[in-house]
Amino acid sequence: MMGIALIALVGGKAEGGQEVLPLIPWPVEIERGTGQYVLAGGAQVCYGPGAQELADLMVAELEKTTGLKLASPAAADLGERVVVIGESATLPSNLSPPAFPEAYLLQVTADSVVLAGGDRAGLLWAFRTWQQLLHEEQGQWSSPAVFIRDYPRFPRRSLLLDPARNFLSLDALKRQVDLLSAFKFNVLHFHLTDDQGWRFESKAFPRLQEVGGEGRFYTQEQLRELVAYAQARGVTVMPEMDMPGHSTALLAAFPELSCSGKPVEVSHTVGIHPNALCPAKEEVYEFLQPLLAEVAAVFPSEFIHIGSDEVMATDWEQCPACDKLLAENSLEGKKGLHAYFLRRVSEIIVGLGKRTLAWDEVTEFAPAGVVIQAWRRQSWAEVAARQGREAVVSPILYTYVDYNRLLLPLRRCYSFDPVPAGLLPEEAKLILGGGANLWGEWATEDRLDLQLYPRLLALAEVYWSPPEQKNYPDFLLRLDQVRTKLEAQGVRFGDVNPAMVWDTVKLVGKGVQIAAGMLVK
Numbered sequence: 001m002m003g004i005a006l007i008a009l010v011g012g013k014a015e016g017g018q019e020v021l022p023l024i025p026w027p028v029e030i031e032r033g034t035g036q037y038v039l040a041g042g043a044q045v046c047y048g049p050g051a052q053e054l055a056d057l058m059v060a061e062l063e064k065t066t067g068l069k070l071a072s073p074a075a076a077d078l079g080e081r082v083v084v085i086g087e088s089a090t091l092p093s094n095l096s097p098p099a100f101p102e103a104y105l106l107q108v109t110a111d112s113v114v115l116a117g118g119d120r121a122g123l124l125w126a127f128r129t130w131q132q133l134l135h136e137e138q139g140q141w142s143s144p145a146v147f148i149r150d151y152p153r154f155p156r157r158s159l160l161l162d163p164a165r166n167f168l169s170l171d172a173l174k175r176q177v178d179l180l181s182a183f184k185f186n187v188l189h190f191h192l193t194d195d196q197g198w199r200f201e202s203k204a205f206p207r208l209q210e211v212g213g214e215g216r217f218y219t220q221e222q223l224r225e226l227v228a229y230a231q232a233r234g235v236t237v238m239p240e241m242d243m244p245g246h247s248t249a250l251l252a253a254f255p256e257l258s259c260s261g262k263p264v265e266v267s268h269t270v271g272i273h274p275n276a277l278c279p280a281k282e283e284v285y286e287f288l289q290p291l292l293a294e295v296a297a298v299f300p301s302e303f304i305h306i307g308s309d310e311v312m313a314t315d316w317e318q319c320p321a322c323d324k325l326l327a328e329n330s331l332e333g334k335k336g337l338h339a340y341f342l343r344r345v346s347e348i349i350v351g352l353g354k355r356t357l358a359w360d361e362v363t364e365f366a367p368a369g370v371v372i373q374a375w376r377r378q379s380w381a382e383v384a385a386r387q388g389r390e391a392v393v394s395p396i397l398y399t400y401v402d403y404n405r406l407l408l409p410l411r412r413c414y415s416f417d418p419v420p421a422g423l424l425p426e427e428a429k430l431i432l433g434g435g436a437n438l439w440g441e442w443a444t445e446d447r448l449d450l451q452l453y454p455r456l457l458a459l460a461e462v463y464w465s466p467p468e469q470k471n472y473p474d475f476l477l478r479l480d481q482v483r484t485k486l487e488a489q490g491v492r493f494g495d496v497n498p499a500m501v502w503d504t505v506k507l508v509g510k511g512v513q514i515a516a517g518m519l520v521k
């Protein structure tokens with residue numbers, strides 16, 4: 001009888017008659033129980049030491065979802081990082097929190113919901129999983145009985161958003177942070193500067209936002225608000241300040257920092273621009289040091305991403321200062337200049353107590369400690385790992401969700417394996433994870449959902465779930481249910497959109513071969 005109730009509760013059925021649990025990403029271990037936990041007004045959110053702030057978040061989110069305002073008493077007999085939702089705060093004796101980062105246990109019985117985390121993030125992810133199971137039917141909120149033990153495959157799971165190309169409001173960003181947190185992404189990769197706009201308020205150099213941002217930027221106060229909002233939801237905001245290329249907006253404010261010093265204007269077109277900072281001018285580093293110090297003070301992120309992709313830098317070839325730098329340091333060509341620039345900027349970032357992330361163009365010459373983000377091809381992560389260097393992956397052919405779904409179908413996102421084949425186990429450990437990239441050229445605020453969903457959910461599972469548990473047909477069944485829930489919350493799911501011509505041009509422009517058969521899979 002209970003089993004039948006359970007089936008009715010969660011809706012759809014997989015082949016063979018077993019009900020589908022609407023979980024994305026799929027957990028490491030799951031045991032199905034019988035029966036369900038019914039959430040009623042008499043329940044409390046009882047928390048052990050160190051979990052009050054998360055218990056408050058749970059109470060607030062549960063009230064928003066269910067209308068039930070639950071009490072949240074501290075319960076000294078609960079362990080650290082343990083929350084019990086129910087009418088009494090009893091922790092089953094067989095349960096103890098896992099001891100490693102982001103890991104969690106979730107036990108749902110007819111009596112209670114027990115959430116236990118290896119750390120703050122783990123406890124939060126336990127709650128996120130339970131929220132996915134929580135379901136309303138005829139005014140009654142309940143979740144099926146389960147025991148779940150879970151932890152991520154990779155420590156970094158990111159989404160790149162790009163307000164440099166299309167400005168995004170703080171509300172739109174917070175809304176995407178909520179969704180990232182719901183699916184256990186833990187990094188918002190925030191592309192704050194590019195040829196088309198400078199979005200970071202500098203108090204030292206206000207011309208950056210006034211001229212380079214054309215007045216559209218985030219104040220430091222707004223950014224701190226976003227950082228705190230995201231942090232509370234398990235998401236770190238990592239700034240990307242793209243340099244030495246992709247810097248037209250910066251140079252519109254400070255043209256003297258390029259080789260020629262010629263005035264330029266903020267770009268309003270797409271494509272790769274030749275403007276770049278001059279690596280040989282000492283004033284470039286005198287400018288970047290206080291600027292990056294401001295960035296470091298606003299973002300507690302371990303990493304500052306400095307882009308370093310697509311450096312055309314035609315200026316560098318006709319610059320006496322660059323020639324002199326090459327000669328004096330026995331460097332060769334553009335690569336030599338780029339390597340010098342990267343070393344100087346990395347020293348600034350390390351001096352600020354941070355680490356440097358950069359796109360894969362710098363893999364062959366980056367100083368030790370710089371982490372590579374592979375985007376052109378995943379094999380750059382392989383090159384990095386073979387050097388003993390850490391890497392994250394977001395290759396164009398699997399994770400560029402700014403492309404339409406003919407060019408990047410859901411199935412291909414799901415099929416992605418972040419660890420390049422052929423790495424030794426100790427090299428594979430250097431792959432810290434990866435992300436989805438939603439570049440902003442065409443991603444206006446009202447298109448974000450359509451580009452991200454459902455493909456971001458496939459990538460959630462790619463970066464979290466054990467590869468041997470991945471199963472595309474099963475994912476699609478769960479996606480159906482998750483989609484129904486998300487659409488009820490106002491999330492818009494995209495279908496194949498007609499921006500085909502742009503996508504094709506962009507891919508060719510980036511030097512990626514469009515293989516036959518890639519268009520529709």
Ligand SMILES: [Zn+2]
Nearest residue numbers: 259278319322
């Ligand atoms: Zn120069």
